[in-house]
Amino acid sequence: MRVTGYKSHGVGAAAALVNAVTSREGDDGDDALRAVLEEHGFFVQRFTPATAAALRPWARTLRSFFEAESLDAAVTLLNGLLSDVPMHPHLADHDELGLHVHYAPPEVALAHRVRATTLMNLAELLCDHGLDRIGVCAAADCDRVYADDSRGGRRRFCSDACANRTNVAAYRARRRTTG
Numbered sequence: 001m002r003v004t005g006y007k008s009h010g011v012g013a014a015a016a017l018v019n020a021v022t023s024r025e026g027d028d029g030d031d032a033l034r035a036v037l038e039e040h041g042f043f044v045q046r047f048t049p050a051t052a053a054a055l056r057p058w059a060r061t062l063r064s065f066f067e068a069e070s071l072d073a074a075v076t077l078l079n080g081l082l083s084d085v086p087m088h089p090h091l092a093d094h095d096e097l098g099l100h101v102h103y104a105p106p107e108v109a110l111a112h113r114v115r116a117t118t119l120m121n122l123a124e125l126l127c128d129h130g131l132d133r134i135g136v137c138a139a140a141d142c143d144r145v146y147a148d149d150s151r152g153g154r155r156r157f158c159s160d161a162c163a164n165r166t167n168v169a170a171y172r173a174r175r176r177t178t179g
């Protein structure tokens with residue numbers, strides 16, 4: 001039972017949804033949210049304005065997970081959500097991924113599938129790595145979150161752009177003090 005990436009695309013989808021809905025420069029319009037889901041491997045044929053309306057509060061809820069200050073706080077938050085969001089595991093085999101588990105059957109509303117999948121994949125990430133793999137971007141002027149499901153797991157920025165900008169600023173600061 002394997003799925004691509006971090007067991008599914010739910011980890012990346014969670015961060016992207018949080019950024020679209022809660023960050024200063026995010027776009028939480030219907031089309032933008034549909035694009036986020038599509039990029040992260042969800043079947044969006046049944047995306048409607050109601051899907052977007054249901055995902056906005058979910059993204060705001062998930063933001064507190066990315067901002068959690070302790071493992072205990074993150075666990076308590078996820079356990080609360082896990083008891084609120086009904087899970088109906090379902091075996092699927094599509095797009096040559098091989099047999100794998102979905103956390104909601106195909107007939108439920110898309111927004112529910114997104115809630116169940118993002119929640120379970122974040123829970124799995126937390127079990128495997130604690131808080132090491134999630135957070136708010138370390139760039140001074142950025143409020144976007146990241147979730148790192150790479151093998152090395154050293155990510156501290158939401159994007160290469162933020163990492164590069166921060167490194168350049170640090171380099172200039174060093175030159176000023178040494179030159």
Ligand SMILES: [Zn+2]
Nearest residue numbers: 092094100102
């Ligand atoms: Zn699947």
Ligand SMILES: [Zn+2]
Nearest residue numbers: 137142158162
């Ligand atoms: Zn950033």
